[in-house]
Amino acid sequence: MYVEVVLPFPLADYYTYAVPPEFEDDIDIGKRVIVQFGKSKIYTALVRKIKQTVNPVLRPKAIEDVMDEFPLVEEIHFSFWEWMAEYYMSTPGELMNAALPSAFKLSSESHFILIDHAIGRDHEYKGEAATLIEALQYQEKLGFKEIQSLLGKKNIYHVIRSLIEGGVITSFETLQEKYKPRLVSIIKQGEVMVSSDLEEVFESLNKAPRQVEGLMHFIELSRGSGYCLKSKLIKSSGIGSSIVKSMVNKGILIEEHIEVSRLKDYSNAIAEDPELSDFQQEAMDQIEDQFADKRVVLIHGVTSSGKTHIYIEQIKKCLAEGKQVLYLLPEIALTAQIVNRLRKVFGDKVGLYHSKFSDNERIEIWDKVKKNEFSIVLGARSAIFLPFDDLDLVIIDEEHDRSFKQFDPSPRYNARDAAIVLAQIFDAKVLMGTATPSFESFYNARKKKYGLVTMDKRFGEIHLPLIEIVDLKEQYHRKLIRSNISSVLYDDMQHSLSNGEQVILFQNRRGYAPMLSCDTCGWIPECKRCDVSLTYHKFADSMICHLCGFRSRTYQKCQACGSSTLVVKGFGTEKIESDLSILFPKANIGRLDYDSARGKYDHEKIIHSFENKEIDILVGTQMVSKGLDFDNVSLVGVIHADQLLYFPDFRANERAFQLIAQVAGRSGRKKKRGKVVIQTFSVNHHVLKYILQNDFISFYKDEMLSRNSFKYPPANRLILLSVKHKKFDVVDAGASLLYKQLIKTLDLPILGPTIPNISRIRNQYIRDILIKLPGKGNSVFVKEKIRNAIESLKKVDKVKSVQVQINVDP
Structure with a gap:
């Protein structure tokens, strides 16, 4: 018997291994196996195919062990991976790395340690397990190879697995912690307490009053369950751990360790959601009608129209049938508010999954989804890889958001588009919602590929906010600017704060200032690795x-002329926050951007503080624009709209419209009509005109004229090839050769090689080649020709070391 396996590397092919007779009954598609790859490295691989014969010339190596009792990945998920690998021009190994939490991927670099409470437990095991426990009591850690040498055999995983499952050892990597269960200490009745009369036990402790007190608390706390948490016993009785240990040594009590979940318990959180309003019910009926003949429906609803309430009603219908729901959000910052709302309705049926979770928590969520303990999973883009069994509905909220697109590493997928394919594989429905649709989704809706439901009223009949555009040229000319705040915005902020209302300020640039500059010679500090x-x-x-994270101390002198007159140029969220503390000394000011919200719960803390009115003014990047719902915000200020309007990208106008309209939608959502102040040097820009009119459809039609003329999406598709190398001349030669190969074989518009806006990142020079495909063309043929052209570079000595990064639908 032989197997073809997926290895966690960017390899285009599966690799074949022989299955020794002792593993033939255990092998199955989707199980993990231990294999040797290369001369000595050991890795975790996934079984993809099982074969009885192979080409006799191959002489494949044998697998070393089977890791799983049941398949980790099912056939339906392999189908999804393979579609993604083909469409996004990635590899099965890259999909495996993206999909599986790293704790599922042990390797010869893995090391194993003894869990503290397991010291001395070697007497509970026999043979090889006992030998390994005893060795780990004298050595801090042992690696795969060391354990093989210690036990004198290659196939050691069954020993390791039994000890991991028994809570005796755990694995970890040098750089990243691997999964280990969360264990807590519990106290139970000991042999003396079970076999003796309770009065006799207390009598034996008559000279130890603290132990008597502890025992009385134990009896009270353990009533009904037969045990109590050690930490709870110590806290409630006031006794120390040494008192508990004394009773354990006497046999009165027993201390054990049990595995508990790291995930919070929400089983008692359920509360009823209010009924749908008339216009929401009308939208709900339209959705049902659309689902009758279309599997994807787009809700185009203005901000605060109540789209989340519609989602909840659709989820209820799925749960009534015992099905699963995937609820995708573009940003971790959004999950804090939405998950609280969902848990109020669905309790502990809701699971949360995103990149801020530790590997340990990811494993627990993975297992709960696989066992169908979580009927609803709320997550960012990586949640599409979870092991759903009976998926019936996929909700994609804020579907327009570019955060659904993965840029690095490969696969460079769009989670919105991939989720639609995942739903097709499961024969599930897809419900997308946004106030500012992506051109791709709106194009498909207008072509009748998707259903379309429009919600043009805010919930509670609240009016859309009043928008005022402020001319920064005039403000600067009349010297009315205070620290980048116009007189109009300043007065409106004063008015809102005096009424006890809150303010959001949007500036799509983090940090204090984009640069320092020498006032004498114009020198600007630059990154050593990027341009x-x-x-x-x-x-x-x-x-x-x-871009690369390079960091240096702030320069005190110019490195070119020695002058000490260094001045800041431009401004970011950090500077605005600092300036506001001077302009509004009595206001509490908060900041929401990548720098202030790095930790797992930082987003949640900032949002919670703003919800509780502990923050009066919230300054943020695009994180503040994404679907957050605050009752008390009456004013939103866009500090510098021009940064969005003049970005060199064919989607710049679309993104500017989306970002400004979305951040404007945070104002006046519940109590009264809000206001939005947009500061700009370009008051007559056509994007701002459409925002003022809240006219997305006219804006879409206007933009599509130029998109179609120049063969850009959504009517056409793009593939971007980025050629990279550390040497300038090599990247130029490689990009030119690749371009020549492509124009020979493809009769398509191909732009390049061009120098991108940032021509060097992480010491790699970059050249871009952009291929434009017709929307209904044969993309499989085109992708094959691209692969062949890239392979041809490897045959040319001068350029064979260049890297070509493929980005489908950039």
Whole structure:
């Protein structure tokens, strides 16, 4: 018997291994196996195919062990991976790395340690397990190879697995912690307490009053369950752990360790959601009608129209049939508010999954989804890889958001588009919602590929906010600007704060200032590894590259002329926050951006503080624009709209419309009509005109004229090839050769090679080649020709070392 396996590397092919007779009964598609790859490295692989014969010339190596009792990945999920690998021009190994939490991927670099409470437990095991426990009591850790040598055999995984499952050992990597169960200490009745009269036990402790007190608390706390948490016993009785240990040593009590979930318990959180309003019920009926003949429906609903309430009603219908729901959000910042609302309705049926979770928590969520303990999973883009068994509905909220697109590493997928294919594989429905649809989704809706439901009224009949555009040229000319705040915005902020209302200010640039500059010679500090200026972060006293993370201390003198007159140029969220503390000294000011919300719960804490009115003014990047719902916000200010309007990208106008309209939608959502102040030097820009009119459809039609003329999406498709190398001349030669190969074989518009806006990142020079495909063309043929052209570079000595990064639908 032989198997073809997926290895966690960017390899285009599956690799064949022989199955020894002792493993033939255990092998199955989707199970993990231990294999040797290369001369000595050991890795976890996934079984993809089982075969009885192979080409006799191959002489494949044998697998070393089978890791799983049941398949980790089912056939339906392999089908999804393979579609993604084909469409996004990725590899099965890259999909395996993206899909599986890293704790599922042990390797010869894995090491094993003894869990503290397991010391001395070697007497509970026999043979090889006992030998390994005893060895780990004298050595801090042992690696795969060391354990093989210790036990004198290759096939050691069954021993490791039994000890991991028994809570005796755990694995970890040098750089990243692997999964280990969360264990807590519990106290139960000991042999003395079970076999003796309770009065006799108390009598034996008559000279130890603290132990008597502890025992009385134990009896009270353990009533009904037969045990209590050690931590709870110590806290409630006031006794120390040494008192508990004394009773354990006497046999009165027993201390054990049990595995508990890291995930919070929401089983008692259920509360009824209010009924749908008339216009929401009308939208609900339209959705049902559309689902009758279309599997994807787009809700185009203005901000605060109550789309989430519609989602909840659709989820109820799925849960009534015992099905699963995937609820995708583009940003982790959004999950805090939405998950609380869902848990109020559905309790502990809701699971949360995103990249801020530890590997340990990811494993627990994975297992709960696989066992169908979570009927609803709320998550960012990586949640599409969870092991759903009976998926019936996929909700994609804020479907327009570019955060659904994965840029690095490969696979460079769009979670919105991939989720639609996942739903097709499960024969599930897809419900997308947004106030500012992506052109791709709106194009498909207008072509009748998707259903379309329009919600043009806010819930509670609240009016859309009043929008005022402020001319920064006039404000600067009349010297009315206070620290980047116009007189109009300043007065409106004063008015809102005096009424006890809150303010959101949007600036799509983090840090204190984009750059420092010498006032004498014009020198600007730049990143040593990228062709960008270093951003000044005042509070960290650092200059930081936002592309590669390079960091240096803030320069005190010009490195070119020695002058000490360095001045800040431009402004980011950090500077606005600092300036506001001077302009509004009595206001509490908060900031929501990547720098202030790095930790797992930082987003939640900031949003919670703003909800509880602990923050009066919230300054943020695009994180504040994404679907957040605050009752008391009456004013939103866009500090500098021009940064969005003049970005060199064919989607710049679309993104500017979406971002400004979305952040404007945070104002006046519940109590009364809000206001939005947009500061700009371009008051007559056509995007701002459409935002003022709240006219997305006219804006879409206007933009589509130029998109179609120049063969850009959504009517056409793009594939971007980025050629990279550390040497300038090599990347130029490689990109030119690749371009020549492509124009020979493809009769398509191909632009390039061009120098991108940022021509060097992480010491790699970059050249871009953009291929334009017709919307209904044969993309499989085109992708095959692209692969062949890239392979041809490897045959040319001068350029064979260049890297070609493929980005489908950039």
